[in-house]
Amino acid sequence: MRLLFSDRLACVGVALIVVVLMVGLLAPYLAPYPEQGRGQSNLTERFEAPNGQHLLGTDNYGRDVLSRIIYGARIPLVMGGAVLIGCLGVGVPLGGVAGYYGGRVDEAIMRVTDVFLAFPSVLLAIALVAFIGPSLKNTAIALIICWWPWYARLVRGITVSTRTRQYVESARVSGVSNLTVVRRHILPATIGPVVVSASLDLGAVIISAAALSFIGLGAQPPTAEWGLMMNEGRPYILDAWWIATFPALAMFVLVLSTNLLGDGLRDALDPRSIR
Amino acid sequence: MKTGSTRFLAGLIIAVLLVSLSVVAASCGTEENQTSDQGPTILTLATVLEPTTWDPGASSAGGEDQYLGNMYETLVKTNPPGSAEQYSPLLATEWEASADGLSWTFKLREGVKFHDGTDFTAEAVKYSIDRVKTLDLGMAYILDPIDSVEVVDANTVDFKLNTPVALEPILGAAFAVWIVSPSTETYGQEWFDSEGGHECGTGPYTLVTYTPKEETKLERFADYWGDAPEGGFDTLVYKFVTEPQTQKQMLEAGEIDIALGLTKDVAATLEGSSDVNVTYDATMENMFVYLNCQKPPLDDVRVRQALSYATPYEDIITVAENGKAAIAHGLVPTSIWPGDEALPTYSYDLEKAKQLLAEAGYADGGLKLVITTNSNRANETQAATLMKERFAEIGIDVTVRPMPYEQQWALAKGKAEKRQDMFMMYWWPTYPDGYDTLCSFYDEGDEPYYNLSYWVNDEFETLCEEARAESGMDRDKSKAMYMTAQEMTIDDAICIYLWDAQSVVASKSTIQGAELNPAYPCILFCNDVTSL
Secondary structure, three states: OHHHHOOHHHHHHHHHHHHHHHHHHOHHHHOOOHHHHOOOOOHHHOOOOOOOOOOOOEOOOOOEHHHHHHHHOHHHHHHHHHHHHHHHHHHHHHHHHHHHHOHHHHHHHHHHHHHHHOOOHHHHHHHHHHHHOOOHHHHHHHHHHHHHHHHHHHHHHHHHHHHOOHHHHHHHHOOOOHHHHHHHHHHHHHHHHHHHHHHHHHHHHHHHHHHHHHOOOOOOOOOOOHHHHHHHHHHHOOOOOHHHHHHHHHHHHHHHHHHHHHHHHHHHHOHHHOO | OHHHHHHHHHHHHHHHHHHHHHHHHHHHHOOOOOOOOOOOOEEEEEEOOOOOOOOOOOOOOHHHHHHHHHHOOOOEEEOOOOOOOOEEEOOEEEEEEOOOOOEEEEEEOOOOEOOOOOEOOHHHHHHHHHHHHHHOOOOHHHHOOEEEEEEEEOOEEEEEEOOOOOOHHHHOOOOOOOOOOHHHHHHOHHHHHHHHOOOOOOOOEEEEEEEOOOEEEEEEOOOOOOOOOOOOOOEEEEEEOOOHHHHHHHHHHOOOOEEOOOOHHHHHOOOOOOOEEEEEEEEEEEEEEEEOOOOOOOOOHHHHHHHHHOOOHHHHHHHHOOOOEEEOOOOOOOOOOOOOOOOOOOOOOHHHHHHHHHHOOOOOOOEEEEEEEEOOOHHHHHHHHHHHHHHHHOOEEEEEEEEOHHHHHHHHHOOHHHOOOEEEEEEOOOOOOOHHHHHHHOOOOOOOOOOOOOOOOHHHHHHHHHHHHHHOOOHHHHHHHHHHHHHHHHHOOOEEEEEEEEEEEEEEOOEEOOOOOOOOOOOOOHHHOEEO
């Protein structure tokens, strides 16, 4: 932890993520036009350029873009968190079982992950969402289905190498139960790499979810979601540039900060990087 | 870590620089179009529509129709509403109907040649009509009233009908009635679509090359019977450009002369420019929402009427069509017979909507409805989003489901209990006669085709058939019957009638005649286009 906070860029990342979280939580109080943030149209003020009333302008329904971005801040981190938790929930136990027991179980589980990894992940997610129907919940489900095999592999690799360590072997032969071995020796070894990997993936998950919304398979109108807002503003990009540009900037800042945090965590948790 | 992030920042800066450089380079690279005083004159158009077939007998989509209309011709041409004559001669020079309306004699134009040099004769008319009736593809059904085509002499044909309908709107349609050379019979049907497309019509242009998703090139037919206008174009190049914004940029940069695929809001940003003309025209197209008359709660007419009152028509036109559309008066656009502005419309009135819902037993709302829209048409989703917003105020929770059109179509024909409650439909008739739309709402039992409101009304069907049988003889009497029939569809609120559409074409200000005829919504007749 101390190491992490001595890394200035990582601190910036954490701070920005906290800011986005707070903005999302306090959206009804922060948004200048909360009802427009929730989607109500305001047709008398369509396509207004940024001005005193609407700091970031208005969109084609006359809605305040700033309010929409503030409400949109609720989605990406929740989405990213939910998808990663889901991936860990599926990937860690399966990877652990595969690595710990080996043999046929290992083969079976790893071949299943191979099947999933054979597809380009976003393409598979698109196919899944198109099949089960577009919505935020289904986007999360599709992304979990695409992403869990990476964690299963990672955890399996660590488990295999840890299991064959002498201190684990000796614990086992001296009669310590499987559960205890896993809890005391294997799990602690996996936590570091898994956390780093998850934090590095957070940005990618957020972008994938927004990409699905952008192509109409994720959040549905009138939800304020940054990817959807970018798509809604796309036809007007040359004339009303603010509609798509500001959500894109918000997305850029958020993903950059998750990457800074991920880099920082990796450096802090990887013993080899200590200089 | 440190070096890593420095490298990242440097990369970012380089990327930004590269992008801005390429933008500058792109805007410098566009030069004025190549129109020289010598050599062929070229008209470059941008379209969003791809042809689905080059066979004029199988065609049913605008993608090919935009080309077919320049390569083939019909016997009569339908004029835009408001013209002195509703129909003018094209390949036929004059025609008349028998007293009982069951036999129509057409005198054909002489000295007309097909693109392969074959003479245009009565045989060609018989061949073309018979061919479509035999193939029974695409829009062949519009020929149902025609029993047979009889060759009287080389330049005269008789159409024998089974119902005394008005024949001009059918023979002046944009589909199924293109006259094709009988010489193509030997090549078989596949010939039309083989090797990038073939054609053999009498029209002013011939097909040169077609590269899917890229470009189609047409050239003036030297032996065309009609006049080539002064300032007309020798070569037409259609570029396939899906993005309206890109079409706009190409037009501004002078890379294209005419943009056919602009959306209303993009077109609006071109208005007022001295280099570009933007033309809006009435069309025969309209937008409505099928209401599922069989599935509760929409099986109750009061709920359907409530939805019709809770729809913010003017706001929808503002957002979805940028104000460039007319309020709809029922199923048939007012631009075609027997559509009429005198027909009643619903207007936005939430109080009335609430009252109707209360009468139907839904005073507290609590209804959940699903509306499907075509995900390729952003304006459908925009309209649905506004409806969702207003319906929420009368306690109706709407789920908007944008999906590919085919999926929407399949859902509406699938198991009755899984069908959507509302289906947004962009509609155009095959030929300029309201019957074509109205008869689509006949009861089709368990296998509906276009009656996706699943409405059943025998009285309506009888009335429409009677009106149609009268249409070739007494227009006024026929219209009065059609008016009653249309009122039934409005009173019963079988659809929410959103708007009568307008088309938009943007062209360089040096181009004249880039206007669409509502009867041929997808066709820009390029022989009428000239440069100043």
